[in-house]
């Protein structure tokens with residue numbers, strides 16, 4: 608099969624297009640999915656660059672967000688049928704440990720992510736356990752390719768751990784990117800007061816054009832003052848921060864007493880200095896999300912079927928062999944929403 612393979616960590620040239628990558632064998636409880644689209648995530652870039660501290664082995668096919676059509680099913684497969692359009696949960700636990708038994712796969716010592724620890728969707732076919740797949744509408748494949756990592760992470764952070772409520776005031780950093788847009792859409796559909804933070808006027812305009820009715824702040828020195836005004840000096844109940852170094856302390860300052868900080872990314876760097884008085888003085892709760900569990904996946908898929916207006920915005924699609932250009936677009940950061948590979952057209 609055709610696939611993009613990372614054989615060595617490094618620059619964007621390490622994304623190699625290969626015509627004849629071996630097709631993985633199909634075990635009795637597995638299905639083989641013909642990839643239609645694969646959404647891109649920063650995780651794909653970390654895999655390619657390496658050096659994250661995670662245990663990674665190469666060669667590896669990137670791509671965590673897979674949608675496609677079931678092409679073949681193993682003998683033991685019971686529910687999924689050939690020809691169905693499916694979306695795949697991007698994680699996999701051992702299935703046996705206390706965390707897995709409790710439905711918290713992401714806390715499993717052997718938790719793996721497709722397209723990072725396991726081969727992913729920058730390929731014509733993906734072979735997975737049947738329970739990873741959920742049926743989705745066959746006429747919306749491209750849109751759903753933006754869902755798995757971003758929406759499962761946003762759901763785990765905001766809803767499962769963050770206990771998002773309609774009466775909450777919620778701040779979303781980087782609100783026009785893949786994860787931020789997912790969080791913004793979910794929080795708006797919940798009926799919360801949502802404040803999106805973006806880096807430029809163009810990105811603010813984009814959110815308004817997409818029907819976002821909450822408040823938008825463009826990043827500046829006055830950001831905290833603007834949040835004060837928007838919340839009548841109270842501060843916000845819940846912040847989703849996935850930027851890290853540049854935003855951490857501002858996030859702590861903007862929270863009201865008893866506020867919650869959901870943290871799930873470090874795109875600006877991992878090390879910060881914290882004034883601990885904010886945390887105990889305001890009795891803040893801080894929690895991290897590393898993607899989300901299988902149950903988060905099932906819940907957010909159901910939620911999106913009921914609230915299709917919250918589905919992702921697809922910024923641009925590239926054919927499989929242009930994966931280098933696709934990752935460069937993501938890395939530049941000028942995009943809004945999701946970048947996807949159109950694998951079936953390749």
Ligand SMILES: [Zn+2]
Nearest residue numbers: 701704707715
């Ligand atoms: Zn486990």
